[in-house]
Amino acid sequence: MGPALAALIVHDLKNGLGALEAELLALQHTHGEAVGGATYKHCVELRQRFVQFLALYGVDGTMRAHSADESPQDLIRLICKEQGPLLAPLTLQAGEADQAPPYWYFDRRLVRLALEAALHNAQRYARSAIRLSAHGRDGMLVFVIDDDGPGPQPPDRDDPQSTGLGTALCQAVATAHDLKGRRGFATLARRPEGGARFELGLA
The missing domain is CATH 1.20.5 (Single alpha-helices involved in coiled-coils or other helix-helix interfaces)
Structure with missing residues (x-):
């Protein structure tokens, strides 16, 4: 296109x-x-x-992050407050505050869009609960969304909600956050204890 x-x-x-x-x-x-x-x-x-x-896009269609000092935990609390009722009857839980750095340099609007897209994907498969948390790892801020569903599923072409746009958005948001050539990442994997784990890493 x-x-x-x-x-x-x-x-x-x-x-x-x-x-x-x-x-x-x-x-x-x-x-x-x-x-x-x-x-x-x-x-x-x-x-x-x-x-x-x-x-958030430039005239050339490239996503650009406009980062500022933000509180990861404040963003987590806001998303859980606003998205929790929309995800009912599933329970949306916020992770512990001490697991995340108090502040990080990132684009709040972009990260919020990516996390909400990942939450709605988790909603399709979770059985009862979704957990949103954040922590520091290898010099990066990592947002984590865990669900208790069957784990990552292959794309369903017959499902009108499965467009792949959410995945593309998360990858674009991660890539837009770069620091001295080091870029963020977005991954979806199976949790050892069951369910799926989405991670959004920000440099």
Whole structure:
């Protein structure tokens, strides 16, 4: 797919979300806020995130990290607070604070997008619980998502939710975080105790 076609598709998707948002708002005005209120809110958040995601790319389509001093544990707590209810009936647990460096230099928006994409992937396979944590390893910050599912599964071409875009996003976010030629990584592997483990390493 060329950049021109990709730009047209992205523009069309953004306009489609905007139109859906307007229709839901009109529905609320006609039948009251109780009708479609949660769906409207979700649509607004999705459109805003989509626009934010587009802003993270340069005109050449290359993802660039705009890093700043951030607290990994604060980000973990925020994600667990916001994503926990969305993942129900699964339980989303936050790892211990002392396992993560107090501060690290990374792009909060990019890392959040990658972790939320990985969480939604874990949601498809987890049986009861997902755990989000972080720790330092070999001079890098590593975010970890553990689930208690059957472990990594091969791509399912018949599953409309399995597009591979989440994996590509995580790899792009990891690659965008480089320090003196050392780049981050994104991996998915089987846990020795069962389930899958996703790791996002940031240089």
